[in-house]
Amino acid sequence: MQQNSEANARGIILMVLSMGAFAMADTLIKLVSGEVAxxxxxxxxxxxxxxxxCLMAKAQGARLIDRRAIAPVxxxxxxxxxxxxxxxxMALAHVPLSAVGAIIQATPLLVALGAVLFLGEKVSWRRWSTIVLGFAGVLLIVQPGAEGFDALALWAVFSMVGLSVRDLTTRMTPPDMASASLAAYSAVAALPFAMAWILLDGDNFLPPEADWVMLISIILLGxxxxxxxxxxxxxxxxxVVSPFRYARLVFMLIxxxxxxxxxxxxxVLAGAxxxxxxxxxxxxRERVLKQSG
Structure with missing residues (x-):
């Protein structure tokens, strides 16, 4: 029992520290966005x-070359x-940090909706209600149709959709594939798009007047x-640890x-x-159902 308590405490502390690191990286991205495209x-x-x-994967002894990495999923x-x-x-460059943080926290709700629509999971009316309520919170923040509506806030919604699909497809990846390898594949796959985006904008790959301390800090914190x-x-x-993902929102608000x-x-506060x-x-509710089942 004591071992479980210690493991739970360790997991919670690590989760809070993780969300703090992500929030700091988000803050630095917003700070450098005025000088770096x-x-x-x-x-x-x-x-x-x-x-x-790749270094993490090698340190863990994981494979970096795997034919399964080009499967449709x-x-x-x-x-x-x-x-x-x-x-x-784009959202961090143009939208208040607090609003971005609040909107992306709706990702688990969209993942739950996707599991219903694409994975055939069955949900009760209570879960449907929580999904609807969460998206009502997103609408409160974005305020489409309102006089002060900022269309740039839709970039955060765009990101939320991408994160949700990423998390949903992660459920379909082989469980024996190391997380670091999966992250390395995703980063490498995104590089050609990022390079094409720079070429289309006519920018340099390395910003000449950027604060490299901040840029390196973003990479390290991420x-x-x-x-x-x-x-x-x-x-x-x-x-046990999933509820503490919302610490990221608290950090971003602060x-x-x-x-x-x-x-x-x-x-924004009401929507969050x-x-x-x-x-x-x-x-x-999921925890209660698992315990009762």
Whole structure:
């Protein structure tokens, strides 16, 4: 019993640290977006991520060459990763950090919807209600049709869709494939798109006047966040650590206020509350059903 408690505590701490690393990386991306083009940011993140994840895979003794990596489900996952990255970088460049953080937290709800539509999972009316309530929170933040509607906020929704498809297809990948190898394949697959995006924009691959300390920090923080996330999931049950993914939203709200002097309005706070409540309730119901089953 004590071992389980210690494992749970370790997993929770690792998850919170992971979300903190991701939130800091998001903040730095927003800070450098005024000097570095979104395409350049994506290229540097994918290039740096490719190196970092390949090193992680080798350190874990995982395979880096696997024919299964070109199966259709992987190709869909790679495309979803590109969509998620483009949406995230563009959103961080143009949308308040707090709003981006709130919108992407609806990803688990969209994954649940996708599991119903494409994987044939059956859900109760309670789960349908939480999904609808969560998306109502997204609508509160984006406010389509309102006088102050900012179409750029749709980039965050775009990213949320990409993240959801990526997470959904991850369920269909071979369980024996190492997480670091899977991340390395995704980063390498996204590199050609990032390079094409830079060429179409007419930019340099390496921004001449960029703050390289910040850019390298983005790569390291993103890789560290991934490493801590993986360690957290392996430390204990996913049902224990998953609710603490919402720590990323808390960190982004705080960093938005401290770094960018953001003042989230009532719609953003209300929408974020609905999203978090819906996600936590859905996780709690799943845990109850597993215990009763």
């Amino acid at each position: 979104p395409a350049q940011i994506m290229f540097l993140m994918m290039a740096g991520g490719s190196v970092m994840f 992987f190709l869909v996952r790679y495309l979803a990763e590109v969509v998620a990255m483009v949406g995230m970088v 890789s560290l966040g991934y490493l801590l996330l993986t360690a957290s999931i392996r430390a204990t049950s996913i049902s 960093l938005g206020v401290l770094v960018f002097d953001e003042r989230p309005g009532l719609p 509350s609905l999203i978090v409540f819906s996600g936590l309730y859905m996780m709690w």
